[in-house]
Amino acid sequence: MNRPNRLMPALEAALSELGSSGARYEVFARNGASTLIRRDGEEAWEQRENREVGVGCRVSSGGASGFAAASGHAAVAGREAARAALAAAVPSDDPIPPGARLGCSPYPEPAPTREPEELFVIARRLVELIDRAPGQLRLADLRLLHGEAESYLINGDGFSGRARTSGSSLEMLLAPREGPWRLIRRAEADLGAWDLQMLAEQAREAALLAVKGEPPGRRLTDVLLAPAAAAPLVEAIGRALFTHSISSTTPRVSTSWRLVDERAGPRGLLGLPFDGEGFPARAIPLLNDGCIGERAVVWGEARAGAGKAGGANRPSYRRPPETAPANLVVHRTNQMSARDLIAALSEGVFVVLPAGPVHVDRHEGRFRMLAAGVTIRRGRPAGAHPLLEVRGSLKGLLRGLAATGNDEQSFSLNCAVTTPSLLFRKLEVA
Amino acid sequence: MADPDPITRLEELAQRLKKSAGAEVDDLYLERTVDMVWNLADSALASRECLRREGAAVRRGRRLVSCDGLDRLTIAALTGLKPAEVPHLTPPTPPPPPEWQDLLPCLPRETRAARWRWRWAAVVRPDRACTLNRPQLLEVSGARDLRLLYSWPPAEPLPGTFAGLPPGAQPAPLPARVITILLAPPAAAVLLHELFGHPCEADLLAAGRSLWQGRLGERVLELPLTVVDDPLDISLPGAFDVDDEGEPAVCRPLLEDGRLVGVLADRRLAPVFGAAPGCARRAHIHAPPRPRMSNLVAFSNGTAVEPLRHEAQVEVTEVAGGTVDPASGRVYLAVSSAHTLRRGHPTRGLPPFTLSTTTSALERGILAAGAAAPAVAAHGWCGKDGEVLATGARTPWLLVDGMEIR
Numbered sequence: 001m002n003r004p005n006r007l008m009p010a011l012e013a014a015l016s017e018l019g020s021s022g023a024r025y026e027v028f029a030r031n032g033a034s035t036l037i038r039r040d041g042e043e044a045w046e047q048r049e050n051r052e053v054g055v056g057c058r059v060s061s062g063g064a065s066g067f068a069a070a071s072g073h074a075a076v077a078g079r080e081a082a083r084a085a086l087a088a089a090v091p092s093d094d095p096i097p098p099g100a101r102l103g104c105s106p107y108p109e110p111a112p113t114r115e116p117e118e119l120f121v122i123a124r125r126l127v128e129l130i131d132r133a134p135g136q137l138r139l140a141d142l143r144l145l146h147g148e149a150e151s152y153l154i155n156g157d158g159f160s161g162r163a164r165t166s167g168s169s170l171e172m173l174l175a176p177r178e179g180p181w182r183l184i185r186r187a188e189a190d191l192g193a194w195d196l197q198m199l200a201e202q203a204r205e206a207a208l209l210a211v212k213g214e215p216p217g218r219r220l221t222d223v224l225l226a227p228a229a230a231a232p233l234v235e236a237i238g239r240a241l242f243t244h245s246i247s248s249t250t251p252r253v254s255t256s257w258r259l260v261d262e263r264a265g266p267r268g269l270l271g272l273p274f275d276g277e278g279f280p281a282r283a284i285p286l287l288n289d290g291c292i293g294e295r296a297v298v299w300g301e302a303r304a305g306a307g308k309a310g311g312a313n314r315p316s317y318r319r320p321p322e323t324a325p326a327n328l329v330v331h332r333t334n335q336m337s338a339r340d341l342i343a344a345l346s347e348g349v350f351v352v353l354p355a356g357p358v359h360v361d362r363h364e365g366r367f368r369m370l371a372a373g374v375t376i377r378r379g380r381p382a383g384a385h386p387l388l389e390v391r392g393s394l395k396g397l398l399r400g401l402a403a404t405g406n407d408e409q410s411f412s413l414n415c416a417v418t419t420p421s422l423l424f425r426k427l428e429v430a
Numbered sequence: 431m432a433d434p435d436p437i438t439r440l441e442e443l444a445q446r447l448k449k450s451a452g453a454e455v456d457d458l459y460l461e462r463t464v465d466m467v468w469n470l471a472d473s474a475l476a477s478r479e480c481l482r483r484e485g486a487a488v489r490r491g492r493r494l495v496s497c498d499g500l501d502r503l504t505i506a507a508l509t510g511l512k513p514a515e516v517p518h519l520t521p522p523t524p525p526p527p528p529e530w531q532d533l534l535p536c537l538p539r540e541t542r543a544a545r546w547r548w549r550w551a552a553v554v555r556p557d558r559a560c561t562l563n564r565p566q567l568l569e570v571s572g573a574r575d576l577r578l579l580y581s582w583p584p585a586e587p588l589p590g591t592f593a594g595l596p597p598g599a600q601p602a603p604l605p606a607r608v609i610t611i612l613l614a615p616p617a618a619a620v621l622l623h624e625l626f627g628h629p630c631e632a633d634l635l636a637a638g639r640s641l642w643q644g645r646l647g648e649r650v651l652e653l654p655l656t657v658v659d660d661p662l663d664i665s666l667p668g669a670f671d672v673d674d675e676g677e678p679a680v681c682r683p684l685l686e687d688g689r690l691v692g693v694l695a696d697r698r699l700a701p702v703f704g705a706a707p708g709c710a711r712r713a714h715i716h717a718p719p720r721p722r723m724s725n726l727v728a729f730s731n732g733t734a735v736e737p738l739r740h741e742a743q744v745e746v747t748e749v750a751g752g753t754v755d756p757a758s759g760r761v762y763l764a765v766s767s768a769h770t771l772r773r774g775h776p777t778r779g780l781p782p783f784t785l786s787t788t789t790s791a792l793e794r795g796i797l798a799a800g801a802a803a804p805a806v807a808a809h810g811w812c813g814k815d816g817e818v819l820a821t822g823a824r825t826p827w828l829l830v831d832g833m834e835i836r
């Protein structure tokens with residue numbers, strides 16, 4: 001990160017305050033900067049430059065523990081966070097891992113710092129490419145974001161680690177002349193990774209695929225989910241596996257699944273050297289060889305026998321570490337392109353994009369997704385559905401995966417998700 | 431202890447911005463928030479978290495630059511003033527959060543977490559400076575991701591339990607068909623928010639992203655329903671006295687007796703629509719102000735006080751969310767809790783399902799509405815392009831014909 005390090009006064013003040021408290025402690029500090037370029041529906045350009053800086057402290061002393069965070073880079077922020085953490089302590093087990101267990105793994109170099117002008121160039125090029133089909137659709141909104149962050153994790157037992165990350169995300173709201181508007185989302189580790197020509201073509205194709213038509217009748221059928229439609233469901237599965245809301249003994253798992261939380265990269269986005277508590281980052285297999293894999297959790301849960309440590313996620317200094325996925329990657333288990341998968345469908349639905357929020361009932365393990373899709377018969381399109389609903393259970397998704405495509409795309413959701421197209425047997429559409 | 435005269439310092443800063451040739455600042459926004467979170471396990475306190483956040487944001491035309499921290503160096507860097515020119519600002523000290531012992535008896539059974547939030551904010555413009563008053567908030571989370579949002583302290587006791595499908599219940603689904611539905615106030619609030627909240631936001635109207643584009647002044651409902659955006663009702667979570675651009679808040683009719691009459695406007699777009707500004711809200715320090723709903727209040731004169739259950743086949747008590755497609759006018763409600771009705775009496779619970787209709791069908795399809803309504807605590811967080819902020823609602827039940835079960 002080329003920007004000046006402004007964290008030190010806050011970090012040092014927190015360490016000084018906690019070092020003299022007699023408590024066990026952990027300090028996490030982050031200096032994040034992001035630039036967002038937007039072209040809105042009035043075709044006006046907007047620019048945002050945000051800097052988020054702050055410190056989060058966990059403490060444990062005398063059978064009580066607490067967490068607090070404060071924003072800012074000045075020493076007062078570090079002192080406030082440390083004092084508030086000590087004041088927030090309530091009786092509980094010590095959640096802070098022993099320093100001897102902590103360490104760093106090799107991880108990918110972050111992308112270089114990007115200036116706003118570079119984002120403008122990319123955004124303007126995308127506008128040009130999308131507007132090449134005048135009359136068919138218009139770009140109603142475009143948001144291009146590039147962010148980078150530098151984080152420090154210091155455990156009072158002697159561990160200290162530093163991590164640098166970067167990432168870019170893109171959202172385009174496309175308004176076809178007829179039919180519903182479509183939100184296209186993508187993410188990459190670096191701006192330079194975008195193939196703008198291909199991105200624009202894929203976005204136009206997705207937005208114009210299903211503009212007219214009726215919803216399909218309610219039925220169980222094979223469903224091919226394009227990466228954009230598969231990603232939110234992959235995230236729901238990953239989260240359910242981490243939080244143990246899918247039991248490791250109950251479900252049958254298709255051998256086509258190979259889902260891994262690639263925490264150290266280089267696959268997917270946001271590779272890091274350590275997890276949210278300082279355990280060396282590693283690949284955590286979640287679904288593999290027809291089985292549910294490892295359960296990785298935060299240290300406090302691991303000590304209670306709920307799984308292995310190393311599953312902590314910490315998206316911000318403002319929150320304590322929690323058991324959650326960080327960088328989900330669905331590895332392809334065959335080499336079929338999405339077109340080959342469509343051609344292999346004798347009867348089914350190809351879902352190209354979500355068309356609204358995806359509702360996941362984690363308690364019941366069920367999902368509902370409004371989407372845009374096309375009915376396929378004997379490998380050919382047989383009817384467009386601008387708005388349809390796909391629904392079912394997360395367990396059904398585990399056992400029903402028949403094949404994966406070779407067209408991986410990445411998305412920045414509540415965690416990073418990278419997935420190819422996924423073909424499922426017998427999901428309900430309506 | 432609060433600054434003895436904080437507004438004087440803010441006005442001093444406004445004067446400096448006005449005099450500084452290089453600053454060219456439209457406005458400077460300052461915010462401090464404090465959150466206290468109590469996490470429960472087995473009805474006992476498991477952990478407590480405290481979050482103090484403060485920061486500043488400056489706008490110059492369509493460019494927003496923001497930074498965490500409220501110290502003099504940060505404000506100087508944002509505004510272009512010299513550090514010595516920035517007055518020593520002392521935002522007020524937050525009040526103490528509720529005591530856990532006092533809070534616990536108020537919480538619904540099955541509460542997983544409670545979050546209290548206090549916020550202070552100020553807007554400094556070359557022409558004025560003001561502080562913003564907003565209610566303290568209490569968010570209560572339960573199982574099944576249910577969340578309730580209240581102004582704190584709440585005007586009425588919190589419910590004893592969370593609504594929703596009883597755990598383990600596996601009722602049979604309904605066949606796909608078109609029916610008459612009774613929407614309880616939490617479900618009606620979502621429908622009306624999606625129909626008359628977001629689509630009346632000036633930026634969406636200007637960008638062609640509203641289903642009411644070009645229809646202002648038209649009658650869009652046969653039922654004489656009135657929908658008002660009321661930021662001045664301090665008992666609701668979306669309240670404020672001055673908006674996030676420093677404009678006074680006003681109670682604003684959006685729909686009057688079924689006719690579209692109002693636009694939610696900020697300073698930039700108010701002249702375009704001939705509306706008063708005062709609706710600009712920021713989701714957080716790092717987001718620019720945009721026209722947003724505050725508290726939605728709906729009522730209809732001259733209709734039945736009791737819900738017309740005998741007229742409906744299904745009563746929807748809770749929805750997970752709603753979507754309106756501006757291009758097609760199609761409306762979706764993701765129902766999370768509902769039961770069938772027979773002769774006005776509940777018969778059996780239903781699994782989650784989706785209701786669909788169109789705005790043209792709703793024009794005649796909203797048949798009746800209740801008169802007065804209590805505050806709705808569900809769906810207190812409203813998202814727009816990923817920017818989430820607190821909103822409130824006071825909506826009656828609605829009887830709606832022509833909704834299709836998907």
